Amino acid sequence: MMEPLTEEEVMRVLTEARSRDLGYERVFSTMCTRPHPIAVRAHQMFLETNLGDAGLFPGVAEIEARTIRMIGDLLAHPEAVGYISTGGTESNIQGIRAARNASGRRDGNIVVPASAHFSFDKIGDLLHLEVRKAQLDSDLKVDLSSVESQVDDKTVALAGIAGTTEFGQVDPIDGLSKIALDRGIHLHVDAAFGGFVLPFLGRDDLKWDFRVKGVSSITTDPHKMGLSTIPAGGLLFRDLRDVMSLQLDTHYLTVAKQASLTGTRSGAAAAATFAVMALLGRQGFEIIVKGCMDVTRHLVSGAKEIGIEPMIAPVMNVVALQVPKTPEVRSELAKAGWHVSMSREPHRALRIILMPHVTVENVNLFLKDLDRILRGINK
Ligand code: 0PR
Secondary structure (H helix, E strand, O other), X not given: OOOOOOHHHHHHHHHHHHHHOOOOOOEOOOOOOOOOHHHHHHHHHOOOOEHHHHHHOHHHHHHHHHHHHHHHHHOOOOOOEEEEEOOHHHHHHHHHHHHHHHHOOOOOEEEEEOXXXXXXXXXXXXXXXXXXXEOEOOOOOEOHHHHHHHOOOOEEEEEEEEOOOOOOOEOOHHHHHHHHHHHOOEEEEEOOOHHHOHHHOOXXXXXXXXXXXXXXXXXXXXXXXXXXXOOOEEEEEOOHHHHHXXXXXXXXXXXXEEOOXXXXXXXXXXXXXXXXXXHHHHHHHXXXXXXXXXXXXXXXXXXXXXXXXXXXXXXXXXXEEEOOOHHHHHHHHHHOOOEOEEOOOOOOOEEEEOOOOOOHHHHHHHHHHHHHHHHHHXX
């Protein structure tokens, strides 16, 4: 190992490295943001706690249980059971793993929308499940007849997305629920992004949470729009039975069983999530989400003024702008300091997430640069 450095030298190395990390101001490609200050305080307080051996940390274990109740309440099922995971990937893996375990199959498949996050491909690999992708309709929602045509006796779960990664679209969860109930299969809703947006939009027409009968599990990430610290994911099940299908004996820990994927896991993330949710309450999140939606509408109307249309009218604070030569435009934007991403083919577009750190001022500057770049490209 290397010779020890002085504390000052260590800090110099870290400070230099940190100075090369980007600030969030011009990052329009991320679903993360600066955590709320109270989340940072809570995180620091609970840094050394480990929910993987919860008997040693009953204080933070109780905080996690209260956090799950608050999230359950947001998802219209306060009795829901689950835990604070490391993020959407772990929550999706575990939601589907519970379904697979309950089915008793080792040669099954899952049917997910073509718009599903790539974590579902990891699931196929890890759990030995065939991942069948159902087509999207013209609104970029999953097409129910395509789902139906792919379901068979080996299907262990369906997934629907409430807030797709690339378009912010919400799948017809009630339609998926009907198929799941008819067939007696698990329906997992990936609301990794939408879980902390949709409840605050005041849109009763969007039905996607536990109010929909066939929904068995939901992913919802505090480290995205929940303003918590990384790594904070949420996984909630309607029934305890699903959590039990994930449990293994731990043999020698202070708790006899463990249902989480990771062993050692952060109590800090749970405390941070609790802190933001308790401080902001529903009203606080409504204000934040309204702010993001105002900035989203501002971006879309500004884009229209320079002749650019979104793929769909934004449902939440994710916008896919249709521009010519998308990869070129994206790299020209990067030269001007703007970080945006792209949606996949066949729905290629500039993908922009209007997180709470994105301001109207920066959207205006961005649009100016975008206009200039497009004029150059069209020449
Ligand atoms: N499900 C959905 C719908 C998602 O959008 C994401 C992540 C996940 C699951 C997986 O969540 P974790 O990354 O927490 O495991 N969506 C973002 C994306 O792929 C993740 C992200 C965040 C990427 C910040 C980049 C970044 O800078 O765009």
